[in-house]
Amino acid sequence: MRFSLNARDDAPYDRPQQPWRCGLAHDGPACPVGPDGKGRCPGAAACHPVRDGDRWRCNRSPLRGGPCDEGPSPDGACSVAYQCTPWRSLRSRRGRFVWGAVLATAGAVLILLNAEWRAEAIAPGPLSVHHAQLVAGEQSVERCAACHSAGATTAAAWIGHVTFGPPLESLQSTLCMECHDKRLPVEFATAAHTMDPTLLPPAADGSPRRDPADPIACRACHREHQGRLHDLTSIADANCQACHGQRYHGFADDHPELADWPYRRRTAIAFDHGAHQAKHFPEEQREFACTLCHQADATGARMLTLGYDVTCRECHEQQIAASTAAGIAVLTVPTLDVDALTDAGHDVGDWPQDATGDFDGPLTPPVKMLLAGDADGAAALAELGARFDFYDIEFDDERQLAAAAQAIAAYKRTLGKLAAGDEAAAARFPGLALATMRSWLDENLPDAAGVAATREGEAPAEPEAATRIGSAGASPSPPNGPIGRWESDATTRALKYYPAGHADAALRTWLDALAAAATGPHAAVADPLLRDLAKPTAPGECALCHSLDHADSGEYVMQWRALSDESPNAEATPAALTRFAHGPHLTQPQLEDCSACHRIAEGADVMTAYAHDDPRAFTPGFAALQKTDCASCHRPEAAGDNCTQCHQYHP
Amino acid sequence: MRYFVRRRLTNAAATLLVVGAIGWYARRLELGLRSSSFFTGWLLLAAVAFCALYNVRKRLPAAPLGSSAAWLQAHIYVAVGSVGVLALHVPWRWPNGWLEGTLFWLYAATIVSGVIGLYWSRTLPRRLSKVSEEIVYERIPMLRGQLRDRAQAAVLAAVRTGGATTLGEFYRDRLHDYFERRRGWRYRLLPDMNLRKQLLAELTEATRYLSEAERETAEHLFALVRRRDELDYHEALQWRLRAWLFVHIALTVPLLAAAALHAWLAHAYWGGLA
Numbered sequence: 001m002r003f004s005l006n007a008r009d010d011a012p013y014d015r016p017q018q019p020w021r022c023g024l025a026h027d028g029p030a031c032p033v034g035p036d037g038k039g040r041c042p043g044a045a046a047c048h049p050v051r052d053g054d055r056w057r058c059n060r061s062p063l064r065g066g067p068c069d070e071g072p073s074p075d076g077a078c079s080v081a082y083q084c085t086p087w088r089s090l091r092s093r094r095g096r097f098v099w100g101a102v103l104a105t106a107g108a109v110l111i112l113l114n115a116e117w118r119a120e121a122i123a124p125g126p127l128s129v130h131h132a133q134l135v136a137g138e139q140s141v142e143r144c145a146a147c148h149s150a151g152a153t154t155a156a157a158w159i160g161h162v163t164f165g166p167p168l169e170s171l172q173s174t175l176c177m178e179c180h181d182k183r184l185p186v187e188f189a190t191a192a193h194t195m196d197p198t199l200l201p202p203a204a205d206g207s208p209r210r211d212p213a214d215p216i217a218c219r220a221c222h223r224e225h226q227g228r229l230h231d232l233t234s235i236a237d238a239n240c241q242a243c244h245g246q247r248y249h250g251f252a253d254d255h256p257e258l259a260d261w262p263y264r265r266r267t268a269i270a271f272d273h274g275a276h277q278a279k280h281f282p283e284e285q286r287e288f289a290c291t292l293c294h295q296a297d298a299t300g301a302r303m304l305t306l307g308y309d310v311t312c313r314e315c316h317e318q319q320i321a322a323s324t325a326a327g328i329a330v331l332t333v334p335t336l337d338v339d340a341l342t343d344a345g346h347d348v349g350d351w352p353q354d355a356t357g358d359f360d361g362p363l364t365p366p367v368k369m370l371l372a373g374d375a376d377g378a379a380a381l382a383e384l385g386a387r388f389d390f391y392d393i394e395f396d397d398e399r400q401l402a403a404a405a406q407a408i409a410a411y412k413r414t415l416g417k418l419a420a421g422d423e424a425a426a427a428r429f430p431g432l433a434l435a436t437m438r439s440w441l442d443e444n445l446p447d448a449a450g451v452a453a454t455r456e457g458e459a460p461a462e463p464e465a466a467t468r469i470g471s472a473g474a475s476p477s478p479p480n481g482p483i484g485r486w487e488s489d490a491t492t493r494a495l496k497y498y499p500a501g502h503a504d505a506a507l508r509t510w511l512d513a514l515a516a517a518a519t520g521p522h523a524a525v526a527d528p529l530l531r532d533l534a535k536p537t538a539p540g541e542c543a544l545c546h547s548l549d550h551a552d553s554g555e556y557v558m559q560w561r562a563l564s565d566e567s568p569n570a571e572a573t574p575a576a577l578t579r580f581a582h583g584p585h586l587t588q589p590q591l592e593d594c595s596a597c598h599r600i601a602e603g604a605d606v607m608t609a610y611a612h613d614d615p616r617a618f619t620p621g622f623a624a625l626q627k628t629d630c631a632s633c634h635r636p637e638a639a640g641d642n643c644t645q646c647h648q649y650h651p
Numbered sequence: 652m653r654y655f656v657r658r659r660l661t662n663a664a665a666t667l668l669v670v671g672a673i674g675w676y677a678r679r680l681e682l683g684l685r686s687s688s689f690f691t692g693w694l695l696l697a698a699v700a701f702c703a704l705y706n707v708r709k710r711l712p713a714a715p716l717g718s719s720a721a722w723l724q725a726h727i728y729v730a731v732g733s734v735g736v737l738a739l740h741v742p743w744r745w746p747n748g749w750l751e752g753t754l755f756w757l758y759a760a761t762i763v764s765g766v767i768g769l770y771w772s773r774t775l776p777r778r779l780s781k782v783s784e785e786i787v788y789e790r791i792p793m794l795r796g797q798l799r800d801r802a803q804a805a806v807l808a809a810v811r812t813g814g815a816t817t818l819g820e821f822y823r824d825r826l827h828d829y830f831e832r833r834r835g836w837r838y839r840l841l842p843d844m845n846l847r848k849q850l851l852a853e854l855t856e857a858t859r860y861l862s863e864a865e866r867e868t869a870e871h872l873f874a875l876v877r878r879r880d881e882l883d884y885h886e887a888l889q890w891r892l893r894a895w896l897f898v899h900i901a902l903t904v905p906l907l908a909a910a911a912l913h914a915w916l917a918h919a920y921w922g923g924l925a
Contacts, residue, residue, distance in 0.1 A: 014789045021789065028796040089789070094897050101901040105908045112750075112912075122916050124748040150919040172922020210683070217922060220684040227747060242684040 019092035023084030031082030032064060039086045045078030119144050119151070125225035128232050134179070147175050147224070176218045184650060190215035192243060193577060194650050210243035221649070240643040251641035252631035261578060261625065266618035268559035269305070269545050270610040273621045274600050284315060290594040300583020303594075305562035308502055312545075320502055320541055327487065327496035328539045330429065331415070331437075333444045334361030336408065340395040346405035349412065350447040355493060359390040359404070363411065365529040366428050366510050370414045372522040377410030379403065386525040387532065412448040415441055419448070428513065429497075430506045431483035440488045440495045481505040499540055507540045508560065515548065515556040530556065543610075550613040576651035588633075599623040658724070666728045670735035677739050691740040692917065696910045698733035699758075702726050703903045730765055750916070754909040761902040768895040775888045783881045788889040791882055798882070799830040802875045809868035818865040818872075821857050825850060826872065834883045842887040847880035 020039040022030035033044040047060040049072035056076040058067035070079040088096070112121055123144070126132065135143040144151025149172075177189045184194045191197050192212035200212045221239050222232045241247060248254040281288040293311040294303045305311070333355045340359075341348055355361075363371070368386060371377025383403035384392070393400045417425050419438050426432065441448055482500035489496050499507055511533055517526035536544040542558075549557045585591045601623045609618035633639040673694060677687035705726040708716055716722070737758065746755040779785075786794070802822070810819045829850060838846075851873060858869055 014787050016787075016789050025789070026792045026796075028800070029793055090893055094893075094900065097897055098901050098904060101904040105905040108905075109908055109912060121749045124746070124751050126747060144920075148920045148922065150916075153919075175922070216684050219922060220686070225748065226744070238682055239684065242682050 016089055017091060019089055019095075020086045021089050022082075023086050024082060026087070031084065033082065035086035039088070041082075041084050041086055044082050046080035046082065047078050049076050049078055051076065123225065126228050127224060128226070128230045129228050130232065131224060132228065147172060149175070171217075173215075173218045190217060192216060210245075212243075235644050235649060237643045240647070240649075248643070250636065251634050252627075255627060255641075257627050258625045258630075260620075262580065263620035263622060263624070265615040266547065266606075266609050267562065267621075268547060268549075269562045270547050270607060271545070271621075272606040274602050274604060274606065277600060278602065280315070290598075294594070296582050296586065299581075300586075301579075301581040303582045313502065316545075317502065323541045324484075324499045324504075324539050327489070327498045328364075329489070329492065329494035330364050330366055330486075330497050331440060331495035332361055332364060332367075333493040334363065334390040335359065336390065336404070337393075337395050341401055341405055344398060344401040344405075346401060348405055348408045350445070351408075352444060352493065359393040359395065361391070362389040363407070365514065365533055367411065367414070368525060368529060369510075369513060369517065369522075370425055370428060371407065371410050372517075372525045374410040374413060376406040377414070378522075378525075380407035380410065381525050386528040412445060415445060415448040428509065429486075430509055432486050432495075432497075436486050436488070437495070443488065443490075444493050481508055503560075504540060507542055508558075511542060511558050515558050518556045519554055534558070547610050547615070548613050549615045551615075556613065577647050577649070579646060579648055597625060597629055662724060662728045663731075666732045666735075670732050673736055674739050688740060688917070689921075691736050692914060695733055695736050695740055696907075696914055698729050698736065699903070699907060699910055702730050702733070703907060706900055706903070727765075727769060730762060734762060750909065750913060754906070754913050757902060757906040757909055761899060761906050764895055764899040764902060768899055771892055771895060775892055779885060779888055782884055783878075786882065786885045786889075788886070788893070791886045791889075795830075795833075795879065795882055798875055798879050802826065802830050802872060805868050805871050805875075809865050813862050813864035815862045815865055817857070817860050817862075818868055821854070822872070825853055826876070829876070830879060834887070838883065839887045839890055842884050844880065847876060850876050 015034075018034075020035035020037075022034050023041065024030050031044060032046075033042050035041055046064065046068060047058055049056040050059045051057075056072035056074070058071050058078075060067055060080075068080050073079055112118060115121070127135070131147075135146050142152075173190050177184065177186050180189075188194050188196055192200060192210070192214070197212035220242075221235050223230075224232065237248070246254075277288045293306055295306060296302070297304050333352060335355050335357050336348060336351055337359050338348060338351055338356045368377075368381065372381055380403040381388070383399060384407065390404065393404050395401070414425065418429075419434075419441050421434055426434070426437075429437075481503040483505045484498045484500040487496050487498065488494075497506055511530070514526050514530035514533060517523065518530045520526065530548070532538065534543040534548045547559045549559055551557050585597075590596060599622060601619075601621055604619050604621055606619055606621045631641075634641045634645070639645075673691065677691050680687040680690060705722050708714075708722045709719060712719070741755070746752045806819055806822045810816055829846070834842075854869060854872060854876070858866055861869055
């Protein structure tokens with residue numbers, strides 16, 4: 001039987017926490033003293049011999065082996081000396097290793113902060129391709145500084161701005177807007193939806209919502225340094241719900257009904273789809289098909305309405321021509337009761353004999369617009385009203401007679417300016433040749449051409465006096481469209497304008513000028529004239545189809561165009577936050593027919609809404625869209641139902 | 652339920668609860684269009700700093716700072732919880748910046764070294780307890796020298812008394828180096844009993860050529876060889892128990908430095924607004 005080895009019980013007391021250990025412990029028992037604190041071997045003796053009479057005796061403890069065989073030397077020195085090279089304990093070596101790591105780390109950090117490649121090293125990841133290409137050619141410092149104020153500062157300067165200090169100027173969103181100011185309004189860069197917070201209505205259902213005035217940094221949604229191919233514009237539904245407190249777990253279940261979308265205002269062109277489908281097209285034995293008039297634009301996003309020539313001319317051209325066949329009297333010679341005027345002390349100068357008698361005859365809207373810019377004319381219009389006709393003047397009413405005399409004086413002065421070639425005044429009459437004008441004037445009111453542009457005793461009128469309406473934005477723009485012809489009518493002494501048909505430039509000029517002036521200083525004159533000229537029965541019948549809108553801005557706008565390639569995109573309003581692309585939908589077999597979504601509301605009184613100028617008070621010609629129309633496809637497992645499929649954050 | 656199982660379940664549940672609460676609040680911040688990065692980042696840095704404090708606590712055994720065992724438990728579960736906070740801080744993507752990448756891999760290496768150390772500190776003592784008695788690591792060189800001396804003395808005594816040199820030659824050829832030298836790195840990393848088995852087999856084979864006196868000494872050598880192997884096994888496993896701390900603690904330093912630098916830069920490059 002093999003016997004086991006008994007463990008020794010005379011082992012020394014170990015102190016592994018001490019930094020130094022006796023070198024003898026490598027190969028056997030350590031010395032009883034051990035190294036000092038600095039790792040030096042004390043070279044200690046095994047004992048201190050004691051003198052015993054005339055001899056020295058070993059004094060080693062029995063615990064350390066008892067008296068040695070050699071014994072002390074004759075002079076009393078111990079013959080056993082412990083000599084070694086002390087070595088570091090494991091704990092001490094670990095401590096030195098850690099300190100080495102500390103020094104190496106500190107060195108690495110110092111190198112990093114002062115190196116030329118600092119910017120590359122501290123960048124938290126590559127930029128997306130869109131931003132990377134913009135700063136690709138710049139130095140690394142400028143690259144960072146393009147978006148971070150800290151990028152242009154030193155490491156020492158950062159110290160003052162860490163933790164609770166103010167951010168470095170400028171704010172990052174401000175730096176974003178240095179490039180994105182073309183697309184987004186700078187003043188509302190950090191406002192909700194980057195638009196005027198006052199435009200954002202409260203949630204319809206009263207659900208909690210973040211205050212739209214609370215600023216939102218660009219990077220709240222657009223996180224950079226996520227890699228070259230990271231989609232910066234990819235927005236999660238959760239981002240939308242940060243402000244829109246009501247949780248939408250799915251379109252089909254939680255989204256509100258579409259309500260009035262997309263029919264939030266009447267169409268620019270007054271067109272009753274129902275009546276055309278049920279009555280007018282069948283009467284003309286024509287096919288009523290949506291694609292005859294509407295086609296998607298190049299992007300497929302919008303369905304555009306084709307032009308007049310394609311869609312309307314065939315049926316409506318004759319109607320328009322008939323309405324202007326007799327011409328429009330623009331410059332007239334009203335009949336004046338010269339005797340009454342003279343008796344009242346008003347001298348109107350030369351006036352054709354055959355135009356003398358009882359007061360009768362109007363001044364036309366373009367002329368009245370010019371009179372409004374003349375002091376006498378303005379006074380006369382104020383007294384007589386914008387719609388006055390000389391027929392209305394009472395011959396025994398002193399004030400009316402005075403006003404009539406003022407009107408005639410202003411009329412002659414205005415005609416004089418026209419004859420003198422005043423461009424601003426002439427621009428009101430597109431296509432009217434100066435020779436034609438002067439010839440008419442010579443035949444009818446010869447003294448007008450010689451009338452000074454100033455009243456006796458008064459300072460010369462301002463050069464732009466005749467265009468004072470223009471101060472309200474009424475300065476006519478160059479003719480846009482075909483121009484008709486001007487002819488003098490010897491019978492009525494009128495200078496008539498014969499429009500060129502649809503889109504006639506002169507009619508557009510007069511209507512646009514009146515619409516612009518209707519909110520200016522001469523609104524009292526322009527507004528009623530605009531109403532008269534914008535009647536569906538007015539010459540040219542423009543307003544039969546082209547609506548007059550009183551826009552949210554307060555201005556009046558004649559809607560000359562349906563949705564076309566030239567139509568501007570939606571303005572920065574909440575309505576613009578909803579988008580719809582027709583293209584992808586029209587490829588679906590069940591949606592090829594537009595009426596799958598746009599169902600004509602039979603019997604709807606569409607046209608009544610065009611009798612007034614509020615584009616939002618109207619009866620849609622189509623039945624309201626139902627959420628179920630969309631939800632049949634827009635489910636998570638089908639076409640998807642993310643917020644951003646139909647809504648965009650930036651208008 | 653055993654105490655340790657109950658403690659693990661309790662601590663793990665508390666950690667999950669805390670991480671869940673942090674995740675809930677971070678999500679709330681994000682839903683409010685506010686960045687949760689500073690919140691989770693500072694928590695992460697605090698967690699790492701707290702874990703590093705355990706090493707300081709160990710250096711102050713007399714300080715009234717709670718038991719080391721309690722600190723160790725807190726160290727372990729705070730570190731585990733920090734992994735969850737990191738997942739909230741770095742939204743499921745590999746950090747691709749140089750500094751962020753370095754910080755991430757330092758953190759990962761520290762956590763992995765900690766997990767390995769925890770596993771070793773839980774399993775190696777059990778393996779060591781199955782091999783002889785408790786042996787103080789610092790005494791192993793001394794005990795090894797004693798074994799060598801005893802083996803040499805036994806063999807010399809056998810040769811001196813019996814006159815036969817067979818055992819002496821066997822000791823010189825096969826056992827001298829075994830008792831004299833330390834085992835190599837391969838054994839330290841992957842200790843096995845192959846050499847011990849081989850030497851004992853050879854000694855058994857040689858026994859039939861030995862005299863009676865030598866056989867008695869050979870039996871003594873059998874015991875010394877086994878003892879030496881036990882010492883080597885102890886040394887290898889105890890070295891492992893100490894060596895992982897070299898990595899774990901040393902990694903903490905650059906980890907803290909990189910994390911602090913990262914936080915500093917994040918604030919400096921913060922663009923204002925939430």
